Amino acid sequence: MNMVMDSLVTVMMEIYKLAGRKFGIQDLLPLGCLPRFRGLALLKKGPHSDCLDELSSVVKKHNLALSRKIKQLKKELRGFEYSFFSIFDALKELYENPSTYGFKEAKAACCGFGPYRGFGSCGMAEAYELCENVKEHVIFDFYHPTGKAFHHFAQLWWQGNSNVVESQSLKSLLALLFA
Template sequence: MALVNFQYSFFLLVFVAILVIPSKCYSESHKPRSRSALFVFGDSLFDPGNNQYINGSRPSPTNNWPYGETYFKHPTGRICDGRIVPDFIALFAKVPILPPYLQPGDHNFTDGSNFASGGAGVLDSTHPGTIYLNLQLRYFKNVDKWLRQKLGDVEAKKVLTRAVYLFSIGGNDYFSLSMENPNAPASYQKEYVEMVIGNLTNVLKEVYRMGGRKIAFQNAGPLGCVPGTKAMKPSLGGNCDELPSALARRHNRILSITLKRLESQLPGFKYSIFDYYNSLYDRVFNPSKYGFKEGKAACCGSGPYRGKNCGGNNGTADYELCSNPNEYVWFDGAHTTEGANWQLAKLLWEGSPKVTGPYNLKQLFKHVKEDNFDPSTFPEDI
């Protein structure tokens, strides 16, 4: 009789386990993971291919070979021979490479999303037709709604709080000013940079209001030193165009001051600034120091410094192409090679405070636990 009772109890336990365990596993699989998500905002340096999905977008040479040749073996919409900096950051952070936000199909936004768009500016008026920064913010708000629907308000807020927000934007605003108004007085240059930073600050405050706490910036690069800029002004004689570079330096100074101020004003706000300007500048003028053979001319393009026309027009091959992009800092007239992107991403990820500070991205990603997390403490107005 005892044996019968034992067998009955055993089979009852097995039956209950069959009912309970799959249900538990199912519910666990829908809980957000403890790792941080990655949300990317920016321009062509960080665009994984969003522009090819913009309604009414025109065919672009960047959708032609040889873009994508090194890693993907076909064009992906990235303006590079291979991977861009956010791809490597995702690799280091152990999250999937983020597809373009606009790419059709299902997305798992618990890992994050990439809203960056080639040509985008901080100002809405910079290159209309791109996904300018305020439109990227709107798309981020759509992601917030998706997370709330899938996870509920509290869990969605946790995803946004744990996430790291990576920005690279502003260069196109300064390219536009230097091309359209090259003789702008110093007072207007100052006012313009302050307008860009002001609009950027409003976006950061909105991200913070929604739950974002960890902000990372790749600052503006040496805009006057890109092959495309120098190709347009042969009179420079190999030197950099001073106006766009000066605007970038002013932007970087004010950005640093602004983020430090936000840190003092907004509880829990942490930030990182990668000195992209000087890191890239040194590679341009001292390429051999970093394993490159060429720092001033691009791997792909035509004209002086191969500064334009990589990918040709309508698929025609009216450009030159180097045999090994990894020997070059620049792939085309304004965008770095995968080899350079790897080095830059490593500096973003684990650079010293002199290069990436006050936190680097590795440190920001480690802050995945919120002490005393309470969604009711998030401000509605800032």
């Protein structure tokens, strides 16, 4: 994890040296709860498991370390501004309350096969299932949210929803470019 953080900071510092001062940054998805890993958890631990907790734990540590690094850069670098979006928390909310946001299915993918349709990818395997209405699903395939879910995330980040956006909204950050 330290190597990943060091690499991210190195890249941001290179951008900063080239006069980059405004950064839009997002953390990692709750990987352990994506359909592929839900399916693996089911196969590994049985029907009472929901997510692959070991993976979710690593992702949470990464996301916390990333948030801390960004706050540290804000203190150390003159003019450094950022908008930090927690797609982890935003997607977790969709998993827990899908109907609140107009979704019917939050755990199973729209396209794939096996438990939670978490294996294979649309068109990449002969035996895959495709849902009837992709707009009812939070997740499209074994890994990717649907367009409707991404639209929801974009609105949250743009508006600066305080539950999932740290520092400032993306709209405010971009407005600083023209101030």
